[in-house]
Amino acid sequence: MKKVGIWIIILIFLLSLAGLSGCGSGSGSSGKPATHLTFATAGTGGTFYPLGGGMAKIITKYVPNTQVTAEATGGSVENARLLDKGEADLAFVAGDVTYEAYNGLGDFQNNKKKIAALFATYSEPVHIVTLEDKPINSVLDLKGKKVAVGSPGSGTEVKARALLNALGITYNDIDEQFLSFSEASDALKDNNIDAAIMAVGAPASAVMDLSAVRKVKLISLTPEQISKVKEKYPYFTESKIKKGVYEKIPKEADTVAVPIVVAARADLPEQTAYDVVKAIFEHLPELEAVHNVAREITLQTAVPAVIPLHPGAEKYFKEKGLTWK
Template sequence: MRRPFHLSLMVVLALALVLGLGATEKVDARKQFISIGTGGTGGVYYPYGGALAEIWTRHVKDVQAVAEVTGASVENVKLAHKGETVVGLIMGDVAYEAYHGLGRFEGKPQKIAAMFMMYPNVYHVVALKGSGIKTLQDLKGKRVSVGSPGSGTEYMSNLVLHAVGVPYDSFEVRRLSFVENANALRDHTIDVGIWCVGPPTSSIMDLATTHDIMIVPFSDEDIKKVTEKVKYYAPSVVPAGMYKGVDEDVPTVSVWNVAICTRDLPEDMVYNLVKATFEHQDYLLKVYPGAKYTTAENAVKYSPIPFHPGAVKYFKEIGLEVPEDKIAK
């Protein structure tokens, strides 16, 4: 499992680099440039976004798409709202609050709409074996990276850790990217790194090859507190064998990821992008096995916010019903 994933990741990163360099050159005036806000290179958003860029550039007429490294979910919402990117890959909790003007977006609803659901992100609380950290409550007094600024991981960490009685003022807060998390755990400059990501993710896999890691489990009570506080969080597990040294299922929580776009994007354009995505899901699967969850049925079932009319047009065309309250106006 490890080797094919890394091979696919390397291929997509190389592709994204080529596309990124091409973006500095003169783009054919007939082509529509589509920028995709992803995340850091140590997670799944970036290779997944690179695969979308390849699909759309190859299979949507007059489109040139490129995946861009960003601070992830919160930043991607703001970029799409401003029109600085066209498409963003974000976590469902961020999407819900951004669309409705809640939480960190209080009083400022963002001009976004859903395109499709991607896959569930699983919350990983990672420490080194021998650290003495066995429960979430053991994070108190420790050096904890809660995720990079502007990321969905940091957004979720704030909600999750407060829900289980471990607020930010009870530990030393660090805000590092996924790659920085792994390096800081190696160097013992943090005690815990948090990832909210589709498993397996390369940065944790690489760390586990050189160090004995553990993933801190959620208790039943922890899961109950978190899922009661945030409706879009659900019980989940990090499966046994997903990472070297993790030999038993680890209880945790998860949240769906959603591809969003600015609401001003033309209906036909979004229709074509969504159609190409589902018709070429096989390419996504070569990059990330979790893309098996990228289906039209899951989109309609799990989207936390209304869909762009272009996406609705595609779903209805293939016989799916979309409730009126799930259609962006």
Template structure:
């Protein structure tokens, strides 16, 4: 009986020792962090960039499992973050500003929303038929002008630019049209000009220019200054000559910026790691879409319309930005 007890104790000690060796040899398992990234429509720019971003996070941030979903873009994405349905989202910086300030389409401020980086310019292009006589913003008075879908970011851009020039919707014949609708109406002569907010070049404008002579209307220095005084999200932009058929000279205008926003309650350490992974793998973003090549640390806070998340702010401080 004594021998059996001694054997049992020895056996238990041996098993415990073996388990200790196995546990020590097994790498620690990192708790998985699931992240949902909201983009836009599958035919747009946000969606392929979001796919690349998800790949970067999955490959370079230990424990992260990121998934990407197509959405209705900026306004829908703000609401999804506010409701906790997604963790990161692509949003225009003007829409983010309205959300934070309870302006335009947002009746109350969205609290749980902070910024990681601004990404690339979405240029406000005022395109007019060459035979319309429109050569300046002031010339839009009395004309038939497509100002974007009702309640859209483009419509807000159009209204603000017109106001900077002392023009209201009562001074023009405002038409609430999508990009595609505006393009077909321009082409057919049913409207004189249209506001389009999009990355360059914009397919809808290319289609019109292929069939009809167009001009791009400049936003002069005085209007740029007025806009920037009132709305911090506007940046100066230039549409290079040759971007569209028949438009040979550079044209100054303004732009809003696509940006990456994040839930404010995500941990600082996690957002730091996400920001670091993004900027250390920019070639993958450029590979996903031409506009991904516009991302840089030097411009990552240009036009930032939200409070920067502390995790992203820490990365910028460490890199001298």
């Protein structure tokens, strides 16, 4: 009887091991191997990281046998390179970087990256900020003025240079100041500069901080100027900083913006891309609970997304009746 008892214990132990092996991280509930995806974001202090974490949770929750991990990175340029090398499967990439990476321009000169767009998310409108008493009422009035154009090598500096260039203004025409958002705000407060260009989601804390102590105005672009910018740099989209976004700035401003794109490695399986896009767009309220900026993510603004869509994303949006150029 003792021998029988020992064999029963051994049998139970072996069965328990078999059960555990069937629930490992390598398999989904169906017993099929789980798909593990890496979602490249940016630094933990920005918008990309928490928003990417929220997307990762939604995809993991609603796409069977799929586990997604959001990872902190150096941001858009690094993310494009990670996708190209297959070291990330999904990533946030700013529209201008997406365009340059796909076409082998800018930081990717003659080195096109193998990436595809899944969808556009929120946008970062270009703020042209000055003080109410400054004789600056159009972008052309920036000539001869001290203008903050962003930190050296920053995304804002790239966008400021492109915007001005499209409108026939070079750094030779202004006294450019390479300042961060907070530095530009302080410089305007102290009257050390005349204006600042900031490519940042609205409302921007630097603009709110400035408007709390000084009377501020936002400079609008004309429809013709917006068309010129979009024609020369296709990653820009028409945008509006609406009245009320800044409590103490009474007028809205017409401008351009750069969309933030969720991109994928070009060889991501079509069904996987389709499932990822479907999970996000059918559970947007859950994403909005993670970060307010997710309220800007809609089917109507998801495409076009600067570069060609991944076939899986294209399939989903066509099913929803969307058309685009």
